[in-house]
Amino acid sequence: MKMVFLGTGATTPSHMRFTPSIVICATRSCLLLDCGEGTQIRLQEAGIDVLKVKYVIITHAHGDHIYGLKPLIDSFIMRGLSQKIKEKKLYIYAPRGFCSAGNQSFTDVVECHEMLSESRESFIEVEEYIFKQLPMLHGDINAFGIYIIIKSNLKHKVDIFYSGDGVCSEECIKFLKTVKPCLIIHEASFLDYYNDSMKAKEKFHATVANAAKLATEVNAKILILTHISSRYRNDDLRDFLSRARRIFNGDIFLASDLSTLYLNRVLCE
Template sequence: MKLTILGCYSATPRVSTHTTSQVLEINNHMFLIDCGEGTQVELRRHKIKFNRIKHIFISHLHGDHFFGLVGLISTFRLLTRETDLHIYGPKGIKEVITLQMKLADSWTNYNLIFHELSSDSSELIFEDALVEVYTIPLEHRVYTNGYLFKEKEGERKLNIGAALDANIDKAYYNKLKQGFDVKNEDGETIKNRLVTSKGDKPKSYAFCSDTVYKEDIIPVIKDVDVLYHESTFLDKHAHLAPKTKHSTAKQAASIAKHANAKTLILGHYSSRYDNLEDFRTEAKTVFENVKLAKDGKSFDF
């Protein structure tokens, strides 16, 4: 998995900071998560191929998380995209996007498929052979979901030397990776575990922004490998967090700790702070493995 932060600041885009958007590469998918104003330019800056994006997940309909969506959809149209585009987001997202297409008399030549969300419980919203995506109901000033991306149990690793020694035809290699016993060229059954080993442990990523401190999400994201949790405020402004339905760095760390996450990435910083290291310092008093999101930064895990 590779996570690229296109923007990780709250409220408004500025000359050198961008509002929320990130790209998660997981198996062969390129998932776009949130889409603040200017996201299409950041995608270009980071040379992310537009056509690889087939699924966009929008957490909520505040501008710093979705004002770039209509422009991206429009640019895809101008570039004569043909690939289907799936958009997951709160109820209302379809109306606001289609109204703008109607006013511009500019309809997409590709299929635009909206998956509108309104449940207050976590639900499976995407699944294929390799990946599952679940919502993480958050609590913010408007209806908001985080998203949990989970690799499925992967294929077994083929020990090619052992398979050759066992005289197995290459045509059976995929069967072996899928865990089956196969017959070799001499007609003997070869036990799968003799020529394969356990595949990579499936990874998971949870995106949680924007939200007040909410322990209800802990069972949903339990044992997640990487948790991105908003930390709009430092402790000195903790009184603002419940009022604005945001979290502090320490609260993000507390969620990471109780969910037994392996890594916590902080982001969605208020622009009032100059030194982001303070977020790390405060979070580390609660949870050890803290990383800071930064516009343009990539995380491989």
């Protein structure tokens, strides 16, 4: 049971950091959280067969979170044909309007479900994954974060909150306080110095302080920072960790492309 960060950059891909995508592989299948450009290349580099991916959750329809989807679907189909596997399907869960807008590129291999805000109360359960959308504040786009429980067997269960982009709404914070997710994976597009914080507000993104405050407020054990802008290098990157440590006492990591977390080794109890 593992999680691999496929893309940890923001807005546009760079050589070091592709745009957002995380793959979680439990025992039977893998699930993608967002699908930035180049996701299928990083999957190959991580040694994960595209046919192992069965579920894709899209947090919002900004290009950096979705441009990898069409190439991924094409590779999924081609690889299925070459393996003479016909019955494989890719299940996409996305915000309202996404499935109809993507109709032209979706074939009968794809089953696309829109996660409607009216059904916020409910959890979706597929195989080893149980998940739920939580509204994020990210400008005027319909964006949500994902609370997900992964259970590969009865003994081991890990729960994660992945922010996608933006900051948690009140409803999101209220829910996370009740479940106290073990892991928070949060976008940290900006550091929290004055100018950076102002820019974050302008662009409806989160600072490292927003991420660390949320982790503290909801009693998380681990905070992983991702969605790192290419404007930050070297010393700035060290600042991400030290700034987060001022606020959050748990373990803190700065994700890089292809960094891997073995979820069965994560102790949440």
